[in-house]
Amino acid sequence: MLLLPATLTLREAxxxxxxxxxxxxxxxxxxxxxxxxxxxxxxxxxxxVLLECRRLAQASGRPFRVGNAPDKLSALAALYGVGELLVA
Structure with a gap:
């Protein structure tokens, strides 16, 4: 399992x-x-960052999912039309 940091903005991406x-x-x-x-x-x-991780996982033939996503991340993903791609 991979763990995201507490802060992930453009500066840390x-x-x-x-x-x-x-x-x-x-x-x-x-x-x-x-x-x-x-x-x-x-x-x-x-x-x-998550979309790139997904791409890398798929390139190696591995399934990908995001776990324990904060509600705000899920909402942001839905807003940008990628909710179903990222949040399990």
Missing amino acids: RDTQRLLAQALEGERDGEVVVDASPLQQFDTSALA
Whole structure:
């Protein structure tokens, strides 16, 4: 399981994406689950990071889901039309 940080805004997005991509490389089997429960402060950059994680998981033939998403993240994903792609 991959864990998001408490803050994921444009400022943290690049480093967070890099760390998540490295973690995905280290775990090559099974479902990719990203735990979003730590998120407290975020913007649309969080969606971009999650979509990239999803893309990487799918490229390796692995299922992907986001767990424990805060209500605000789910609402933001729905607003941008990607809710069904990210939030399980």
